[in-house]
Amino acid sequence: MTSPRIDDDERALLIELEPEAGRLYDRHARVAQEWFPHDFIPYRLGRDFDKQPWTPDQPRLTGVAQVAFEIGLLTEDNLPSYHRLIHGMFGKGDGAWINWVGRWTAEEGRHAIVLRDYLTVTRNIDPILLERGRMSQLQQGYDRDAPDTLHGLAYVAFQELATRISHRNTGRYSDDPVADRIMVRIAADENLHMVFYRDIMSAALQFQPSAAVRAIVDEILRFEMPGAGIHNFLRKAAQMAKAGIYDLRVHRDEVLMPIIRHWKIFELSGLDAAAEEARRRLAEHLEALDTAAKRFEERLAAAGVVRLGSPAGG
Numbered sequence: 001m002t003s004p005r006i007d008d009d010e011r012a013l014l015i016e017l018e019p020e021a022g023r024l025y026d027r028h029a030r031v032a033q034e035w036f037p038h039d040f041i042p043y044r045l046g047r048d049f050d051k052q053p054w055t056p057d058q059p060r061l062t063g064v065a066q067v068a069f070e071i072g073l074l075t076e077d078n079l080p081s082y083h084r085l086i087h088g089m090f091g092k093g094d095g096a097w098i099n100w101v102g103r104w105t106a107e108e109g110r111h112a113i114v115l116r117d118y119l120t121v122t123r124n125i126d127p128i129l130l131e132r133g134r135m136s137q138l139q140q141g142y143d144r145d146a147p148d149t150l151h152g153l154a155y156v157a158f159q160e161l162a163t164r165i166s167h168r169n170t171g172r173y174s175d176d177p178v179a180d181r182i183m184v185r186i187a188a189d190e191n192l193h194m195v196f197y198r199d200i201m202s203a204a205l206q207f208q209p210s211a212a213v214r215a216i217v218d219e220i221l222r223f224e225m226p227g228a229g230i231h232n233f234l235r236k237a238a239q240m241a242k243a244g245i246y247d248l249r250v251h252r253d254e255v256l257m258p259i260i261r262h263w264k265i266f267e268l269s270g271l272d273a274a275a276e277e278a279r280r281r282l283a284e285h286l287e288a289l290d291t292a293a294k295r296f297e298e299r300l301a302a303a304g305v306v307r308l309g310s311p312a313g314g
Ligand SMILES: [Fe+2]
Pocket: 076, 108, 111, 163, 190
C-alpha cells in the first residue's frame, strides 16, 4: 500500500517530468515508422490445420531457435500485465504520460501479432503449445509490485534494451531471413522504447540525482527478464545463454553498460551517502558479472560449443 504522501510525491515527480515526457513523446511520434505485421508473413506457406495438423517434423526452426521464439512470443503475449503495471506507474501523470502509455501499448501489441502469425503460418512451433503457454502465462500475470516512478523508469529502460537485444539475436540465430527481418523490425521498436525511458530518466537524474541513482542500482541488482514467470523459464534461458542469444556478457556489455555510460552514473558528483554506497555496490556488481561472464565463456570455449558471435557461429 502506498501512503497518500508517497502518492503526492509520485505525482509531483511525474508533473515535473511532464514537459520532458511531452518532448520525448513528440520525438518518438516523429521517428517511429508505421509498419504492418501482414507485410512480414510468408502466407504462401499457409495450409489448413484441420486438413493437415501440426506435426513435429514440420518446423524449419529447431532446438534453441525454437525455444528463443517461444520465449520471445510468450513474453510479448503478456502485454495486458505490463500495461496494467505501466499504467499504474505513469497513469498518475496526465497529458504526455497518458499519451505515451497508450502509444507504447499499441506498438507492443504488434509484436505478439507478428510473431504468432509467423510461427503459425510457417508451423515453426506447435500452435497448441503456444496457445496453452499464452493461457497459462496470462492467467498467472506478471506479478510485480508496481514500483515508484524512479524504479519503474530504471527497470523499463534496461528491460526494453534487453528485449531488443534478445529479439535481435534470436533472429540472427534462427538463420531464417524471414524470421530475421521480423526480429530486426521488432528490435527497432524496442530500441525507440528504450530511448524514451532512458532519456526521461536522464531528466529525473537532474531533478533527483541521489534518489535516481539509488533506484537505478536497485533495479540493476534485482534485474529479471519480463519472461521470468514462463514455465521452465530458467532451463530455457540457460539454453539461450549457451547459444549466445542472451548471456551474462550480453547483459553486462550490451544492456547495462551502454545505459550506465549514457547516464554518466560514475561521473555524477554531489550525491548523498546512500547513493555513493549504491554506486560502490554497482561497481562491485559489474566486476562480478564480468568475472562470471569470462568463466562461462571459457567453459564453453573449452567444450567447443559453437555460439552466436563465435567465428563458426551464426
Ligand atoms: Fe515488445
